[in-house]
Amino acid sequence: MRVTNMYMVTLAQAANAKNQSNVAQLTQEVSSGLRVSKPSDDPTAWLEAQRQKVQTTLNTGVGEAIQSATTRLQLTDGALATLSSVVSQAQELAVEGSSAQLTPSARADQAQQVAGLLQSALAAANTKDSDGNYVLSGTAISTQPFENPSGNYQGNGTALSVNTDATTTQQASLPGTALEGGVNIFVTLNTLVTALSSNNLTGIQSALGDLNTANTQLATTRAQVGGMMTTMQSAQTASTTLASTLQTSVASLTQVDAVQAASQLAQASTALQVSQAVTTKVLSLLEPSSS
């Protein structure tokens, strides 16, 4: 084959251009740390990484929802704890009050105490969240759930559900209806106040029975809320794990192996230096004096 001057120069130029382009590409990868920064870099990897980023964003939204729901359930649990304590104290007072030895004036004092307890109970049951919404009124969040002092429930029985992952929803609130099923705690407390102030021993005993039922009812309800909180806790853990898995996966799809890329860059730089040296040599060979 005839080898012409032009051919040698073209060949040297092509080698330089190719090596220069390799160095540029690898420098870009090493400096940005990204192997895939746009779809054409690796369409399959880009698509997969982008799908996982979408999933990450959804997961973040779901995580925030779980967090809000958990806060609301904690408020609910706090209210129920207060109610339990109120009912226990009322039970003690009712037991004392049902004793035949107690004087009517002592019972009147007790009535005062129970009335105070009723207010605490109502305050707890009408707890609001940081947005100023009632926690125990179902979805009628702007309606005060329990009327003062009657304790009549004015909310609705609809529980709020939130997404705990992309496709699953879980109950995340407790409507106040749970507190008036069986016995209404507030009506019972009101009955006890009336019985104590009117020295009605039968009434006190009847109220005591209802308080016992209310206590059991509260324990069941708290267990139910506890169950919801556990569910939210697990969902939160799952969401955190998923976020971390997705992050790792996106990184492995799009990021460069730093060590490998650095070594490739070193190789490409050497190749470029060699081809530049070869070009110089070719050009010197082509000088007329050396022909």
Add this chain to the structure above:
Amino acid sequence: MSANLLSLLDVGAAGIAAQNAGVAVATNNVANASTPGYSRETVDFNAQLGPPLLGGVTTSDPTRIASELLASRMRSSSGSLSMSTASSSALSDLEDTMTAGPTIDTQLAALFGNIAQANASPSSSVTRSAVVQSVRDVATSVHDEANAVAQAQGQANQRISDNVKQASQLAAQLASLNKQVAQSHDPAAADQRDQVAQQLAGLVGGTARVDPDGQMRFVLDGGAVLVDGAHAATLQTAPDATTGFADVQVVDGGTTRDVTQQIGGGSVGADISFRDGTAATAASQLDQLAYDIATSFNGVSTQNAAADGSTGNAMFVAPTQVKGAAAALEIDPSLDADPSKLALAAAGQPAGDNTGGLALFALSNQTVASGGTKTLTNSSLDILGNVGQAVANANNDVTRDQTVNAGLSQLQDSLSGVDTNEELTNLARFQNTSQAMTKFVSTINEMLSNLIENL
């Protein structure tokens, strides 16, 4: 005998002239060693019959060392390379502009993420406002991607018009070079004709062949004859009745032929394929996606209740048709003005209900796009994925065509290129022969002088 000696002087003069011709060719070759498209020439020495006849040497016109087969392959490879390079460039630009801002998938994901948060506190104005902002962002991202496609189509269209004009001029030039080659032995014109044909193929693809009559014929893919001998047809563009984009036409005599869809090579072929293929597909997919986004969100939203209990509230302005839906996608004006119009509750339920919001979030996993085959985010990703794949394919095509082209250039250079070492050696050879001939002539001259003196 003296008459013979005088004739021998002629032989000597012809010999010197022949060597001079060799020197002239070698010099011209070296002078053009770096001229693109130059084919080297050689001198053909023709020996005359020797004694008893006079003998000697003559030269004919220098021979141009070139292969028509190779030139033809170069032209077609040049058409392919121009096409893949132009495709790669147009597609890369499109990819860059489409992914310059936040992409549709990202904004849809943000919308769904904000809906999930709003569902945990449906009456919160903060979370509602975040959802409303996301709705605006989705519309913006759809506009941005649709604008990127429309802009790229417009630019390709402009390039088509410009390049068709240039191709028409090259066709005329080719015809005039044909005429020049036919009229006289003109190796420079032949070289130039090869160059022009290659440029023309680089613009519009097609094939050129040199017929036995020495005339080059340039035929476009699909059979329209652009150049035949000294005659060239005109290439022009005219706006398409439906799309408004430039159609490519060949005008010959009184006949106009539309060749838009037949041009399968060159940068014009690449731009047509980009404008009417990848970009047009992306544009219609974006329209479909915008339509699907608006109808699916509105479908859920209008069935549910806003914070004020009203129903029938849309999230996006309802599109009238698929075509143009991407450019027309906008947030519903009422929702834009008042985030409480976001329908998160079931109809008849208070503002704390999130049944509607849960249904909106569920859209993230439902195949409501592309005729019920894909989710909205996957559909938006596929549009970008297709463009990305097209860019990757075009880049591979460029690498392949560059390799083919480089191989052919190498072959052509090996055959037609100038090797200065070879030429300098030839020059020395011609010089030596010329000196020998001069010596020969001077010897004959001396012999003649002796004869004349002794008469």
